[in-house]
Amino acid sequence: MTQPVTEDHVLETAAATTPGMLRLLLANRVAVVAGVVVLGFLVMGLLAPALVPYDPNAQHPEAIRAAPFAQAEGQHRFLLGADSLGRDLLSRIMYGARVSILLGVAVVLLTLVVGTGLGMVAGYFRGWFDTVMSRVVDTLLAFPFLIFALAIMAATGPNLVALVLALAFKGWVDFYRVARGDVLAAREADYVTAARGLGASMPHILFREILPNIVPPLIVLATLRMATIIIAEASLSFLGIGVPPSIPAWGTMVADGRADVASAWWIATFPGLAILLLVLSVNLFGEGLRDVLDPRMRK
Amino acid sequence: MWGRFATQRLLQLIPVLLGVSFIVFLTMHLTPSDPIEHMLGQAGSITQEQIDELRTHYGLDRPLILQYGLFVGNAVRGNFGLSYSHHGRAVALVVAERLPATLELTVFAFLIAILFAIPAGVIASLRPQGVFDRVATVGALLGISIPGFWLGIVLMILFGLQRHWLPISGRIDLGAMSEYYTGLYTLDALLSGNAAAFWSALKHMVLPGIAMAAPMAAMVMRMVRSSMIGVLGQDYIQFARAKGLPETMVVGKHALRNALIPTLNIVALQTGLLLSGNMIIETVFQYPGLGKLAVDAIGAADYPLVQAVVLLYAVSYVLLNLGADALQAMLDPRVRMA
Numbered sequence: 010m011t012q013p014v015t016e017d018h019v020l021e022t023a024a025a026t027t028p029g030m031l032r033l034l035l036a037n038r039v040a041v042v043a044g045v046v047v048l049g050f051l052v053m054g055l056l057a058p059a060l061v062p063y064d065p066n067a068q069h070p071e072a073i074r075a076a077p078f079a080q081a082e083g084q085h086r087f088l089l090g091a092d093s094l095g096r097d098l099l100s101r102i103m104y105g106a107r108v109s110i111l112l113g114v115a116v117v118l119l120t121l122v123v124g125t126g127l128g129m130v131a132g133y134f135r136g137w138f139d140t141v142m143s144r145v146v147d148t149l150l151a152f153p154f155l156i157f158a159l160a161i162m163a164a165t166g167p168n169l170v171a172l173v174l175a176l177a178f179k180g181w182v183d184f185y186r187v188a189r190g191d192v193l194a195a196r197e198a199d200y201v202t203a204a205r206g207l208g209a210s211m212p213h214i215l216f217r218e219i220l221p222n223i224v225p226p227l228i229v230l231a232t233l234r235m236a237t238i239i240i241a242e243a244s245l246s247f248l249g250i251g252v253p254p255s256i257p258a259w260g261t262m263v264a265d266g267r268a269d270v271a272s273a274w275w276i277a278t279f280p281g282l283a284i285l286l287l288v289l290s291v292n293l294f295g296e297g298l299r300d301v302l303d304p305r306m307r308k
Numbered sequence: 309m310w311g312r313f314a315t316q317r318l319l320q321l322i323p324v325l326l327g328v329s330f331i332v333f334l335t336m337h338l339t340p341s342d343p344i345e346h347m348l349g350q351a352g353s354i355t356q357e358q359i360d361e362l363r364t365h366y367g368l369d370r371p372l373i374l375q376y377g378l379f380v381g382n383a384v385r386g387n388f389g390l391s392y393s394h395h396g397r398a399v400a401l402v403v404a405e406r407l408p409a410t411l412e413l414t415v416f417a418f419l420i421a422i423l424f425a426i427p428a429g430v431i432a433s434l435r436p437q438g439v440f441d442r443v444a445t446v447g448a449l450l451g452i453s454i455p456g457f458w459l460g461i462v463l464m465i466l467f468g469l470q471r472h473w474l475p476i477s478g479r480i481d482l483g484a485m486s487e488y489y490t491g492l493y494t495l496d497a498l499l500s501g502n503a504a505a506f507w508s509a510l511k512h513m514v515l516p517g518i519a520m521a522a523p524m525a526a527m528v529m530r531m532v533r534s535s536m537i538g539v540l541g542q543d544y545i546q547f548a549r550a551k552g553l554p555e556t557m558v559v560g561k562h563a564l565r566n567a568l569i570p571t572l573n574i575v576a577l578q579t580g581l582l583l584s585g586n587m588i589i590e591t592v593f594q595y596p597g598l599g600k601l602a603v604d605a606i607g608a609a610d611y612p613l614v615q616a617v618v619l620l621y622a623v624s625y626v627l628l629n630l631g632a633d634a635l636q637a638m639l640d641p642r643v644r645m646a
Contacts, residue, residue: 147320148327151626155584160335160618163606240455244588247457248603263458267592274465281458289453 033301040297046290050283054106061100062088065257069095074273090275092265098276102283104257109287112169112252113238116176117231123177124184125227129215131185132192139189146186149179155241162250172251176238187230191223225302232295236288243284259284313637317630328622329383333376336611366390366612379615388616393608399616403598408491409479410586410597416513417520417582422575425525429532430564436537444529451526456585460519460592467515474514477594481508516593520585524578531574535567569640576632580625 035041053060063069072079075091077098089098131139149157161175195201196219204218245251246260254261259280266277363369366389367378382389388399432441468476475481480493485505489496494513497506539545540563548558586599594600598617605613 144323144327148324148331151324151328151629152331152622153580153584153625155581156587156618156621157331159584159587159602159606160332160614163614164335164337236453240453243455244457247455248588248591248606250606260455260457263455263461267461270461270465271469274469277458277461278465281455281461284455284458285450285453288455289449292449292453 030301034297037297037300040294040300043290043293043297046286047294050106050287050290051110053103054110057100057103057107061097061103062086063097063100065100065104066096066255069097071095072097074269074276076273077275077279089279090273092262092276093269093273098262098279101257101262102259102280105259105262105280105283106287108252108256108258109239109242109284112173112176112242113235115173116180116238116242117235119173119177120180120234121184121227121231124181125188125223127181128185128188128190129192129219129223132189133196133211133215133219142185146182149182152179154179154237155244158241158245159248159250162245167246167250167253169252169256172242172245175245176241180234180238183230183234184227187226188223191226192219195219195222229295229299229303232291232298236291236295239284239288239291314634317633321626321630324626325623326380328626329380329619330376332615332618332622333379336615337372337375366392383616383619389612391605391610391613393605393610393613399612402601402613403616403620405491406596406598406601409493409595410590410599412492412494412509413513413516413520413590413595413597414579414582414586417517417524417585418579420517421521421524421528421578421582424521425528426532426564426568428525429529430536430559432529432533433536433540433567434559441533444533448526448530451522451529454522456519456523457588457592459522460516460589463515463519464592475512476515479509479512479596480505481512484508512595516589516595519592520582520589523585524582527574527578528571531571532567535570536563539563539567569636572632572636572639576628579628583621583624586621 057065069075069091072087072091073095074093075087075095077088077090079087079090087097087099089102091097092101127142131142157179158175161178162171165171165175192215201214201218204214209218242251243258243260243263246258247264249261249264251260252258262280263277263284266273266275266280269276360369367375370378379389386400388403390396391399391402394402428444432438432444435441464476467473485493485497485500485502485508487496487500487502489499493509494506497503497509540559545558545563548562549555553562586597587603588599589595590597590599591603598620602614602617605617
């Protein structure tokens with residue numbers, strides 16, 4: 010059984026090596042810029058304690074609702090202004106990056122691992138497990154994502170652990186479906202039959218043969234899910250049932266500024282702009298990754 | 309064939325709805341805070357006896373599984389119990405009062421999204437990588453990346469506060485309308501021939517409608533664009549052109565009709581997400597609908613009310629998807645056979 014070698018085939022093989030993929034990704038200028046912005050937010054969040062001009066929770070009574078660039082009495086200067094309690098917006102936005110990114114990564118990793126694991130088992134073994142899982146998945150799919158998270162958070166109140174679980178509770182379904190479908194197809198593929206014929210064990214086939222082949226679409230999905238999770242977390246925080254109010258978070262900050270939109274537009278505007286910029290960059294980077302990693306979707 | 313498809317899908321609905329109702333029921337009972345304590349928060353000194361009495365009155369003293377059984381049995385008959393935060397009125401009544409407001413706004417947002425997305429997607433597909441296509445692609449990306457609550461606030465600042473073009477809260481100007489038939493204000497205004505009330509109600513929906521429609525418009529536009537590009541490359545389109553049909557006919561009738569079939573799924577899915585947008589956008593604009601009702605009920609630990617609204621949203625979502633599947637099966641015989 011010899012594969013005819015076509016030009017397409019050669020190209021695919023070249024792109025399938027890690028350096029090849031990296032070259033393709035680096036050639037996509039938009040994705041590179043987006044990746045740099047995401048990295049910038051990550052660094053800003055990680056180094057926030059060292060970088061912030063002020064303690065994000067410190068209240069400066071002389072600077073209540075100070076406008077951007079305003080020089081308050083004394084030497085205090087608030088680059089992006091201050092909120093209704095006189096807290097520095099820039100410092101709070103920098104700290105807010107921590108929460109958004111940390112929660113996003115935590116939720117995506119959790120859903121990726123759980124969804125992929127369950128999906129691989131269901132796809133490989135089929136049987137009653139697959140049947141039960143498909144019922145569970147149908148039920149979860151019946152819930153609009155945000156309303157589901159809202160129902161859970163309504164019960165528990167603002168709390169980080171509950172927030173991760175609420176956002177993850179339905180999120181794993183997407184990974185499950187991709188993993189299950191890909192394993193189902195891979196099961197009958199020649200390389201799996203060959204491995205089985207050579208006497209490879211079931212875990213070996215699942216993790217060493219099949220898993221590496223289904224990882225690329227899962228990575229793409231994980232990146233794009235990250236964008237959704239960041240918006241969902243911010244939305245719940247905006248409603249007051251996401252991140253606890255003591256931790257600076259972008260959604261909470263927009264909610265704080267809502268009452269002052271008529272007199273101090275900057276309080277609600279800047280944190281929202283941060284969400285938009287981060288989510289946009291994550292989306293652009295994810296689409297760049299998809300073009301490289303998922304040849305089926307390549308334009 | 310058609311009948312069997314419909315029956316099968318309807319039967320599949322039952323376990324899904326049971327699962328949905330169980331999850332909703334369970335989440336509301338995982339809560340650490342006690343609704344009775346919450347209710348009595350501002351009522352001053354109350355004896356333990358009175359607390360127990362209230363607990364029995366609202367059925368909170370029975371075993372969990374029994375409470376679920378009662379919940380489902382009652383829900384099927386439209387009885388969702390009594391609301392803790394609305395002076396003990398029936399939840400079903402409180403929900404019914406707010407339903408028209410949300411229905412009206414959601415339909416309005418749906419229309420904005422569709423009326424914007426389909427033409428934009430079609431125009432973009434006619435010249436891929438052209439100027440319009442590039443602008444639309446960037447716009448769509450912004451649409452899916454922008455947080456709805458923030459878009460709402462920005463629209464509010466720009467068009468309601470800096471320029472007093474549009475109202476930023478409520479459903480209608482005070483005293484603009486006196487006759488109510490359906491609770492859908494625009495429709496009521498038309499029925500009573502009150503043009504001023506009609507404009508007022510419409511104007512109140514513009515900003516929340518746009519904020520709610522943005523992500524849906526973006527997703528639908530992308531889908532219309534990509535499926536139109538696919539369809540326009542097909543042989544039968546070449547054939548229609550070769551026959552000498554005018555381009556508007558080729559694009560508008562032959563291509564669009566086929567491109568819309570795969571779009572239906574996205575439309576149904578996005579309409580479901582439009583519903584979750586309700587909660588956030590209604591809160592931003594103080595729009596007195598179901599979404600705001602739910603968010604307020606969460607604040608008041610009014611579980612029966614939260615349960616009823618969440619369940620209503622989930623059921624609408626399920627039915628929307630079922631409707632889309634049915635419509636798709638009607639338009640595309642290949643789906644029916646599968």
